[in-house]
Amino acid sequence: MTEFSRYWRVWLTFARNSLVRDMTFRMNFILQAVSSLGWTAMNVGFYLIIFQHTPSIGEGTGWDENRFFLFIATTWFINSIIQAFFMPNAQEFSELIRTGGLDFALLKPIDTQFLISFRKIDWSQLTNFLVGLAIAAVALHRLANDPVQPMVPSPLALILYGVFVICGVLIMYSLMITLSATSVWLGRNQSLYNFWFYITNFSRYPMEIYDRGWGKPLYSVFTFVIPILVVVNVPARILAMPLSPRADWEWGIALWTALVTVLSLLVSRWLFRTSLKSYRSASS
Amino acid sequence: MRFSNRISVWVMILKTSLGERLVYRGDFALGTLMRFLPIITQIFLWYAVFDAIGQAEGSSQSQIGGFRFADMVAYYLLAMVARAFSSMPGLASGIAQQIRDGEIKRYLIQPVDFIAFLLLTRVAHKLAYYVIAVAPFALVFYLARDYFIDGWPSIPVLLGFCSSLVMGFLIGFFLEAAIGMIGFWFLEVTSLLFVMMLFSFFLSGHMFPLTMLPEGVLEVVNFLPFKYLAYFPAAIFLGKIPEDELAFELCIEAAWLAFFIVLCRFAYTRGIKRYSGFGG
Numbered sequence: 001m002t003e004f005s006r007y008w009r010v011w012l013t014f015a016r017n018s019l020v021r022d023m024t025f026r027m028n029f030i031l032q033a034v035s036s037l038g039w040t041a042m043n044v045g046f047y048l049i050i051f052q053h054t055p056s057i058g059e060g061t062g063w064d065e066n067r068f069f070l071f072i073a074t075t076w077f078i079n080s081i082i083q084a085f086f087m088p089n090a091q092e093f094s095e096l097i098r099t100g101g102l103d104f105a106l107l108k109p110i111d112t113q114f115l116i117s118f119r120k121i122d123w124s125q126l127t128n129f130l131v132g133l134a135i136a137a138v139a140l141h142r143l144a145n146d147p148v149q150p151m152v153p154s155p156l157a158l159i160l161y162g163v164f165v166i167c168g169v170l171i172m173y174s175l176m177i178t179l180s181a182t183s184v185w186l187g188r189n190q191s192l193y194n195f196w197f198y199i200t201n202f203s204r205y206p207m208e209i210y211d212r213g214w215g216k217p218l219y220s221v222f223t224f225v226i227p228i229l230v231v232v233n234v235p236a237r238i239l240a241m242p243l244s245p246r247a248d249w250e251w252g253i254a255l256w257t258a259l260v261t262v263l264s265l266l267v268s269r270w271l272f273r274t275s276l277k278s279y280r281s282a283s284s
Numbered sequence: 285m286r287f288s289n290r291i292s293v294w295v296m297i298l299k300t301s302l303g304e305r306l307v308y309r310g311d312f313a314l315g316t317l318m319r320f321l322p323i324i325t326q327i328f329l330w331y332a333v334f335d336a337i338g339q340a341e342g343s344s345q346s347q348i349g350g351f352r353f354a355d356m357v358a359y360y361l362l363a364m365v366a367r368a369f370s371s372m373p374g375l376a377s378g379i380a381q382q383i384r385d386g387e388i389k390r391y392l393i394q395p396v397d398f399i400a401f402l403l404l405t406r407v408a409h410k411l412a413y414y415v416i417a418v419a420p421f422a423l424v425f426y427l428a429r430d431y432f433i434d435g436w437p438s439i440p441v442l443l444g445f446c447s448s449l450v451m452g453f454l455i456g457f458f459l460e461a462a463i464g465m466i467g468f469w470f471l472e473v474t475s476l477l478f479v480m481m482l483f484s485f486f487l488s489g490h491m492f493p494l495t496m497l498p499e500g501v502l503e504v505v506n507f508l509p510f511k512y513l514a515y516f517p518a519a520i521f522l523g524k525i526p527e528d529e530l531a532f533e534l535c536i537e538a539a540w541l542a543f544f545i546v547l548c549r550f551a552y553t554r555g556i557k558r559y560s561g562f563g564g
Contacts, residue, residue, distance in 0.1 A: 031474070031475050031478075034475075035475075035478050038478065038479070038482045039482070042482060042485065042486050042491070045486065046486075046491050046492060049492060049496050049497065050333060050492075050496075052496070052498065053333070053337065053348045053349070053496065054333045054334075054336045054337045054348075055336060055337070056336045057329070057332050057333060057336065058332035058333075058335060058336055059332075059335045059336045061332070194315065194318060195318070198318055198321040198322065201321065201322050201325050202324075202325055204325070205325060205328070205329050205332075206332075208332070209328040209329060209331065209332040210328050212328075212331070215328055218324070
């Protein structure tokens with residue numbers, strides 16, 4: 001337990017330092033917050049326009065406007081956590097490899113993966129978390145007051161939602177660590193962020209839409225090999241639709257998500273530690 | 285300066301920037317190919333949307349804003365072509381920075397026109413980009429050929445498409461350059477740039493065909509120049525602009541282009557008068 005409290009204290013120091021840094025350049029902080037808000041507003045605008053023309057995403061999938069906005073809110077929760085806590089570190093990591101700065105991280109008496117994953121926090125990215133809360137609140141309110149079929153999620157559904165959002169964050173984190181590990185092998189991975197963006201792009205819509213024609217292989221690959229489809233889909237589905245009745249495949253995929261969270265954490269940690277062995281310092 | 289000398293200066297600028305760009309060609313081609321990945325998501329998203337309101341494929345296809353499902357996919361591909369012409373990464377911020385750190389005084393001394401120089405380096409960059417990007421673009425368009433259900437448009441439409449691409453490039457250039465010139469008056473333009481970028485991204489039709497917008501909004505957006513950056517060329521190619529109105533619409537685009545050229549020139553001459561450089 002003392003080991004844990006030591007890491008916790010180190011993390012708190014990281015968090016405080018980042019906050020101090022952010023608050024030193026306050027204008028920059030506000031601009032960053034505003035710019036991510038603008039980006040969000042644009043996306044919300046796009047979906048609002050889509051729902052001007054259709055009642056739901058996909059025939060008979062149940063993703064109508066309010067439910068889809070719960071989906072969007074979930075995407076926002078997970079993405080904002082990733083972008084606030086992990087993204088700045090992953091970006092710095094490939095720089096550390098190139099410049100040889102990783103030497104100093106390896107020398108410190110602390111787990112290297114912990115150190116390079118949590119050192120920096122970009123607090124301004126959490127604005128999108130708040131936006132997600134607002135979107136979710138509006139969508140849930142509308143669902144509860146639906147004249148035809150009102151729906152209020154049960155406490156159990158809310159707890160499960162929280163758990164699976166955390167699972168989603170952990171899967172994304174593992175993917176990021178895996179990508180970071182490749183930057184050790186490649187020396188430098190400038191397109192890391194681009195690749196990340198293109199891959200996670202698949203997770204932003206209900207997985208049912210891929211379940212046809214040549215989408216089926218994509219569906220399987222992104223569910224079972226690189227499990228990014230379950231990241232948002234599983235928690236969003238738990239919150240947006242009543243807990244019972246549920247089809248068997250839904251329970252199956254929820255179980256798979258829990259399992260694959262553990263698996264991907266283990267695999268990514270193993271990959272990361274293996275990649276460190278082939279790290280050659282850059283300075284003399 | 286004699287005209288032939290001027291030409292040789294231009295050719296030199298073109299050659300240098302072209303060489304500069306061709307250094308990282310492999311990375312470049314791969315990056316271009318990756319850029320098409322989000323289109324896959326769009327294909328499935330729009331299939332689901334069209335499926336929900338009627339038929340996505342077959343005899344009686346539903347339409348959204350005058351676009352069938354296949355048109356929608358073709359639209360996104362064509363909008364990417366249009367953006368490949370009209371997007372000017374780093375132009376406005378580059379100008380603002382050159383003003384801020386005083387590098388711009390070089391152009392006041394040397395017999396090279398600042399705007400002409402920037403335009404030529406952009407042309408060179410774009411040319412280098414097309415030389416490399418043509419392969420990934422051709423591959424993707426070949427794979428997606430079935431989405432172009434009406435086949436190739438007629439020759440006049442094709443000509444209109446090409447001229448709208450070229451004018452799109454020029455409008456993109458002079459619009460961004462004019463924004464960059466604001467740097468003569470305000471030292472910090474990043475936030476302004478960001479707002480402009482958001483607007484141009486949303487209103488250019490990069491995210492969705494503009495005809496999907498509600499009636500009232502569409503009327504306003506039609507009066508703005510942003511649509512020439514992505515929506516307009518794609519709409520021409522897909523025959524969404526009637527052929528007899530095409531010439532007229534292109535004239536309006538040319539008028540916008542003339543406006544931005546004048547605006548850019550005006551801002552530059554005015555800005556230079558305000559500008560004061562110190563030190564070496």
